[in-house]
Amino acid sequence: MAVHYATVTWEQLHRDARALAAALVPRMPFKGIVAVTRGGLIPAAIAARELGCRLIETISVVTYDEEEKGRPQIIKAPEAAGDGEGFLIIDDLVDSGVTARFVRECLPKAYFACLYAKPAGKPLTDMFITEVPQDTWVLFPWDTAPLFVPPLVSNKKECAE
Ligand SMILES: O=P(O)(O)OC[C@H]1O[C@H](OP(=O)(O)OP(=O)(O)O)[C@H](O)[C@@H]1O
Ligand SMILES: Nc1nc2[nH]cnc2c(=O)[nH]1
Numbered sequence: 001m002a003v004h005y006a007t008v009t010w011e012q013l014h015r016d017a018r019a020l021a022a023a024l025v026p027r028m029p030f031k032g033i034v035a036v037t038r039g040g041l042i043p044a045a046i047a048a049r050e051l052g053c054r055l056i057e058t059i060s061v062v063t064y065d066e067e068e069k070g071r072p073q074i075i076k077a078p079e080a081a082g083d084g085e086g087f088l089i090i091d092d093l094v095d096s097g098v099t100a101r102f103v104r105e106c107l108p109k110a111y112f113a114c115l116y117a118k119p120a121g122k123p124l125t126d127m128f129i130t131e132v133p134q135d136t137w138v139l140f141p142w143d144t145a146p147l148f149v150p151p152l153v154s155n156k157k158e159c160a161e
């Protein structure tokens, strides 16, 4: 369904994670952060540094397997976070909102923040930085690598003539 791509560089991701941290300052204090692995790990690390937070818990959810697509399964529970009271959940983005809905059910009292939100997932967040169209696939820096692109004109002889 995604027909467009939005490439996020490391610099942009760092800026957006810092912006998220700045917007979260009025919500402090937090007892700790729950990073939604794997995509939430780096945004959570950046926010934790900015907010002076040293207690980092994780929740790992898979939203698909080969047989049952779309049914979330927890493969690592956020035991240190209890019912989420006083905790901040951080993920990289919400798309359909399936992951966020499930994580919120696990931690009903936590505050949910992410960097990017598509319209379908937006209502599941308490805070996000940038809205992304539903038909756009976000390419994170860990998803991509620089690639050689051949020049438009590759024959030197042709150029000299
Ligand atoms: O709103 P949704 O439609 O649920 O999509 C959003 C989730 O999808 C991605 O994680 P993914 O499950 O691909 O795993 P990863 O974080 O390990 O890459 C992303 O990091 C979010 O957690
Ligand atoms: N990298 C990436 N993962 C996703 N998971 C759900 N939506 C997205 C997206 O737009 N980009």
Ligand SMILES: [Mg+2]
Binding pocket: 036, 037, 038, 039, 040, 091, 092, 099
């Ligand atoms: Mg994820």
